[in-house]
Amino acid sequence: MVYKYRVGCSIENLKGVRDFIRTSLKAHGVSEIDISEIVLALDEMCSNLMIHAHHCNPDDLFELQIAVEKNNPLVFEIIDDGTVFDINQFAEPTLDNIIHEKRKGGLGIRLVKSIMDKIEYQKLMDKSICRLIKNVHFT
Amino acid sequence: MISIKRLQEDGIDFIMVVGEIDASSSIELDLTIAKSVGEGFSKILIDCSALEYISSAGLGVFMSYIEECKDRGIKMVLFGMSDKVANTFSILGLNELLEIASDKVQAKQMVNGL
Numbered sequence: 001m002v003y004k005y006r007v008g009c010s011i012e013n014l015k016g017v018r019d020f021i022r023t024s025l026k027a028h029g030v031s032e033i034d035i036s037e038i039v040l041a042l043d044e045m046c047s048n049l050m051i052h053a054h055h056c057n058p059d060d061l062f063e064l065q066i067a068v069e070k071n072n073p074l075v076f077e078i079i080d081d082g083t084v085f086d087i088n089q090f091a092e093p094t095l096d097n098i099i100h101e102k103r104k105g106g107l108g109i110r111l112v113k114s115i116m117d118k119i120e121y122q123k124l125m126d127k128s129i130c131r132l133i134k135n136v137h138f139t
Numbered sequence: 140m141i142s143i144k145r146l147q148e149d150g151i152d153f154i155m156v157v158g159e160i161d162a163s164s165s166i167e168l169d170l171t172i173a174k175s176v177g178e179g180f181s182k183i184l185i186d187c188s189a190l191e192y193i194s195s196a197g198l199g200v201f202m203s204y205i206e207e208c209k210d211r212g213i214k215m216v217l218f219g220m221s222d223k224v225a226n227t228f229s230i231l232g233l234n235e236l237l238e239i240a241s242d243k244v245q246a247k248q249m250v251n252g253l
Contacts, residue, residue: 011161011162011163012163014161014162014163014194015140015159015161018159018161018192032223033222033223033226036192036223036226036227037226037227037230039192040194040195040227040230043161043162043194044194044195047161047162047194047196050162051162095202095231095232095233095236098199098202098203099202099205099206099236100206102203102204102206102207103199103202103203104165104169104196104199104200104202104203105195105196105199106199107195107198107199107202107231107233108194108195108196108199110231111195111230111231114230114231115230
């Protein structure tokens with residue numbers, strides 16, 4: 001089953017993104033703790049995209065897709081026509097650096113990498129796709 | 140989406156966070172803690188019992204005060220987290236870097252150095 005959600009690039013819309021993910025996954029017996037971690041990772045990816053690639057322009061739209069198939073890894077796709085921000089190429093700051101420099105950012109990418117099992121990017125025609133894969137236990 | 144209340148009790152500044160903290164609302168949390176620090180409170184308790192969600196932006200706010208609290212001798216303790224919110228802090232081991240209590244009683248003991 002594939003769920004699709006189109007959203008404008010305003011960070012006010014992140015709440016809607018989180019609700020969409022929760023509702024989609026709950027129906028398939030994904031555990032609460034897995035859902036909460038996935039929501040956290042995708043919230044981060046979507047807010048990065050909104051802020052850094054689209055400068056919070058609410059008229060710019062992207063699509064979030066969730067593919068759920070029982071006993072298979074969950075596949076999330078963020079489909080956008082903007083520039084790609086490849087987090088695999090990004091060296092995240094250490095926790096020590098974050099504390100000493102009193103930085104408020106830099107934790108998000110670390111979170112996404114520790115929550116998701118695989119993050120890959122693909123360019124398809126004029127679209128860029130960020131695909132995140134997560135193994136979960138279905139009940 | 141987020142509502143923050145402050146209340147002073149026995150020289151302790153209580154900050155109660157209600158709702159969800161994400162990229163759009165973390166600034167309010169930041170401003171509230173900055174205000175408490177600016178007013179000179181040395182004991183700050185963050186009540187997380189009605190905190191439903193925290194994103195990396197919110198985690199980053201707490202992290203950014205660790206150094207300042209140390210420098211100024213401020214005790215900041217978070218308490219009352221749900222299992223889901225507590226798990227968010229523990230994914231990156233932030234629970235080891237911040238002071239976290241299970242409930243208000245334990246949090247008060249921690250800020251009072253008991």
